[in-house]
Amino acid sequence: MIAGFVGSCVAWYFYLFWVAFGILFATAALDIALFLIVGESLVCYRCRTEYRDAPQVQAHGTFVLETHERQRQAAARLAATSQVGAPAEEK
Numbered sequence: 001m002i003a004g005f006v007g008s009c010v011a012w013y014f015y016l017f018w019v020a021f022g023i024l025f026a027t028a029a030l031d032i033a034l035f036l037i038v039g040e041s042l043v044c045y046r047c048r049t050e051y052r053d054a055p056q057v058q059a060h061g062t063f064v065l066e067t068h069e070r071q072r073q074a075a076a077r078l079a080a081t082s083q084v085g086a087p088a089e090e091k
Contacts, residue, residue, distance in 0.1 A: 011023060045067055
């Protein structure tokens with residue numbers, strides 16, 4: 001994606017408008033092809049593990065950013081409280 005953006009900017013700078021739009025459309029086509037090839041994945045909110053080609057991936061619903069953020073903040077609070085109560089290292 002970045003290479004397509006940079007390539008189209010360079011072509012636009014040299015007034016090669018059709019080349020710039022061609023690069024952008026080719027980049028979009030590549031993005032669509034990758035979306036179709038890679039397929040769906042299932043992400044665990046707690047450990048952030050990605051499962052590809054999981055059975056019944058549609059039954060789990062879509063990724064909810066609010067739930068992910070709640071889990072992330074809970075893990076951060078847990079890590080912070082476990083560090084506060086940890087004994088100091090002896091020198």
